[in-house]
Amino acid sequence: MGGNELKYIHEAFDANWVAPLGPNVNGFELDIETFLGADVHVAALSAGTAALHLALIACGVGYGDEVICQSMTFSASANPIAYQGAVPIFVDSERDTWNMDSVHLREAVRDRFSRGKKPKAIIVVHLYGMPAKMDEILAVAREFDIPVIEDAAEALGSTYKGRACGTFGRFGVLSFNGNKIITTSGGGALVCPNLEDKEKAVFLSTQARDDAPHYQHSQIGYNYRMSNICAGIGRGQMEVLKDRVNARRAMHAFYVELFEGIEGVTVFSEPSADYYANHWLSAIVIDPVVAGKTREDLRLAFLADNIESRPLWKPMHLQPVFADAPYYGNQFAETLFDNGLCLPSGSNLTAEEQSRIAAVVQGLWKARS
Ligand SMILES: *Cc1c(COP(=O)(O)O)cnc(C)c1O
Numbered sequence: 001m002g003g004n005e006l007k008y009i010h011e012a013f014d015a016n017w018v019a020p021l022g023p024n025v026n027g028f029e030l031d032i033e034t035f036l037g038a039d040v041h042v043a044a045l046s047a048g049t050a051a052l053h054l055a056l057i058a059c060g061v062g063y064g065d066e067v068i069c070q071s072m073t074f075s076a077s078a079n080p081i082a083y084q085g086a087v088p089i090f091v092d093s094e095r096d097t098w099n100m101d102s103v104h105l106r107e108a109v110r111d112r113f114s115r116g117k118k119p120k121a122i123i124v125v126h127l128y129g130m131p132a133k134m135d136e137i138l139a140v141a142r143e144f145d146i147p148v149i150e151d152a153a154e155a156l157g158s159t160y161k162g163r164a165c166g167t168f169g170r171f172g173v174l175s176f177n178g179n180k181i182i183t184t185s186g187g188g189a190l191v192c193p194n195l196e197d198k199e200k201a202v203f204l205s206t207q208a209r210d211d212a213p214h215y216q217h218s219q220i221g222y223n224y225r226m227s228n229i230c231a232g233i234g235r236g237q238m239e240v241l242k243d244r245v246n247a248r249r250a251m252h253a254f255y256v257e258l259f260e261g262i263e264g265v266t267v268f269s270e271p272s273a274d275y276y277a278n279h280w281l282s283a284i285v286i287d288p289v290v291a292g293k294t295r296e297d298l299r300l301a302f303l304a305d306n307i308e309s310r311p312l313w314k315p316m317h318l319q320p321v322f323a324d325a326p327y328y329g330n331q332f333a334e335t336l337f338d339n340g341l342c343l344p345s346g347s348n349l350t351a352e353e354q355s356r357i358a359a360v361v362q363g364l365w366k367a368r369s
Contacts, residue, residue, distance in 0.1 A: 005236030022228030048175030048188035092329020126155035264291030
């Protein structure tokens, strides 16, 4: 926590605003809009997953429709497609950003068209806070007139060509889950291009109640609005977001230096100055032939010293639950999954903890020679 979260929570208690609406919700939304710096309207919700679900509904996704989704991601990017009874079409990643490959995207769209189906939306992810190649993705989306939903759940504070991630697509999705760069304990937001879309999202997130003195409903609603207590945490967290991004970027710099002399290990880094990543998680890929060690060798060496690290996201087209979904690509996501590792990346890692990490890495590669 940053320090002021409790102040906002106390304000909510003092005013008895203990509900999924109130001054903290409005204030938090305004803070996010200001931070994103683009002309957007933000709806604070109970989760990033809820925001994705509402984005799909707003794009008109329904039963039997097809939605294109980056395969290399966390399952929450794809699950809401299934909530709508729609079919996910998975697309591989490209080497620079590990995000959706526009060549395979175009191939997927063309092939679905040839089968008589126009995809209803494209879900692109900014993995681990690394901005996707939005120019290329948006070019395909425009060519075929398909709305883009930008899953920026991991990328608050990242920019592409100077513009905030989450503000490129028809809709953007943010997450404030406990593991993200800032948190409201659980929470998310839908970034909308206009007030009308935001109001529609808020309406659906509060049980879709029609304007009447009694309870009347003409549409299926959801209980997806953010609580005024959680939003109070969010307001405090927004005050330290820039510090958190700097701390994560410092961890990334630490790993770049640590692995500098070790051949066959690549630290996941921005491909050019167009990209500014929040480096939510620092990650590496290990070429076992060149490095002489595998991803598992390093993971187990860390584990032996009680340091947790994890393989990258397992691609969605390899998940048992999505085994039947079509996939377009060239197995790059598989390579990432086989050889990639997420490293300890917390904003609060002490110098002593960093030394322990360094000792494991140096010990493993010294053991080789
Ligand atoms: C965390 C995450 C989500 C879901 O956000 P929640 O707030 O946990 O529901 C969606 N997509 C990605 C890529 C995520 O990392």
